[in-house]
Amino acid sequence: MNSHPFPLAVECCDASVSYNGKPVLEKISVGIPEKNVTGVIGPSGSGKSTLLRTFCRMNDRVPGFWVQGQVRVGGDEIYADDVDVYQLRRKVGMVFQTPCVFPTSIFENAIFGLKRLFPHLKKEFSTKGEQALREAGLWEEVKDRLHKPAVTLSLGQQQRLAIARSLAIDPEILLMDEPTSALDPKSSQAVEELILALKTRHTIVLVTHNLAQARRVADRLIFLREGKIWEAGTTEELFNSPAMPETRAYLAGHGDFA
Numbered sequence: 294m295n296s297h298p299f300p301l302a303v304e305c306c307d308a309s310v311s312y313n314g315k316p317v318l319e320k321i322s323v324g325i326p327e328k329n330v331t332g333v334i335g336p337s338g339s340g341k342s343t344l345l346r347t348f349c350r351m352n353d354r355v356p357g358f359w360v361q362g363q364v365r366v367g368g369d370e371i372y373a374d375d376v377d378v379y380q381l382r383r384k385v386g387m388v389f390q391t392p393c394v395f396p397t398s399i400f401e402n403a404i405f406g407l408k409r410l411f412p413h414l415k416k417e418f419s420t421k422g423e424q425a426l427r428e429a430g431l432w433e434e435v436k437d438r439l440h441k442p443a444v445t446l447s448l449g450q451q452q453r454l455a456i457a458r459s460l461a462i463d464p465e466i467l468l469m470d471e472p473t474s475a476l477d478p479k480s481s482q483a484v485e486e487l488i489l490a491l492k493t494r495h496t497i498v499l500v501t502h503n504l505a506q507a508r509r510v511a512d513r514l515i516f517l518r519e520g521k522i523w524e525a526g527t528t529e530e531l532f533n534s535p536a537m538p539e540t541r542a543y544l545a546g547h548g549d550f551a
């Protein structure tokens with residue numbers, strides 16, 4: 294099935310998704326290469342978040358959610374009957390638009406998922422927590438107040454804490470749904486730099502409305518429109534020589550009118 298010259302972290306073949314019978318994604322076929330940043334762009338309502346959530350079974354509990362076709366992570370079909378969703382969570386982490394921090398300390402936030410998914414690693418929580426905070430570029434800022442409530446951090450720091458929490462599990466794939474759209478420019482830049490640093494070890498799928506950001510950090514782009522992959526290719530291909538007029542219009546900044 295993999296006709297690409299590079300290994301794929303996620304592979305969809307004719308995947309369709311609907312909510313309460315309303316089609317949202319139609320026959321999506323795409324490969325997400327390993328250790329790359331794949332940007333997902335497209336007008337509001339085109340299905341970007343749904344696509345990301347479909348990659349990690351985050352929609353399972355949404356009433357009326359229905360998926361057909363194949364979605365593979367690391368070569369394994371994730372919607373097969375015998376799949377353990379907790380095992381999948383070890384491989385695929387997700388970061389949301391609004392930083393998701395729990396009403397507990399900075400450090401407890403960093404090890405939140407680790408504690409639940411790997412309780413037997415208790416002795417390593419402290420080192421793994423520090424490692425994740427370092428990898429998220431937050432350690433120097435929080436090392437003297439690890440036991441203070443996480444809500445005392447700035448929004449930009451909270452987003453990096455949410456990223457650290459995902460990293461503590463050492464996922465192969467990190468899905469990020471507009472991770473900088475609630476942040477100020479300086480914090481956004483910190484997160485962008487982090488994404489570039491992380492791709493040496495992780496596969497990143499980044500939904501973004503910010504086309505300049507897509508151009509700066511994505512290696513490849515998927516342009517979603519009306520629930521379909523309208524066009525996909527390298528960032529350079531889409532920006533410099535898009536095949537479809539709608540892609541050209543969207544990238545020219547006509548955004549949601551494309």
Ligand SMILES: Nc1ncnc2c1ncn2[C@@H]1O[C@H](COP(=O)(O)OP(=O)(O)O)[C@@H](O)[C@H]1O
Binds near residue numbers: 312317337338341342
């Ligand atoms: N939980 C849900 N229940 C019903 N419809 C939904 C749900 N989530 C999204 N949708 C619908 O699916 C479509 C795609 O939404 P979404 O994936 O959030 O798009 P995007 O992230 O590109 O803005 C929209 O029409 C939206 O209303």
Ligand SMILES: [Mg+2]
Binds near residue numbers: 341
């Ligand atoms: Mg969305």
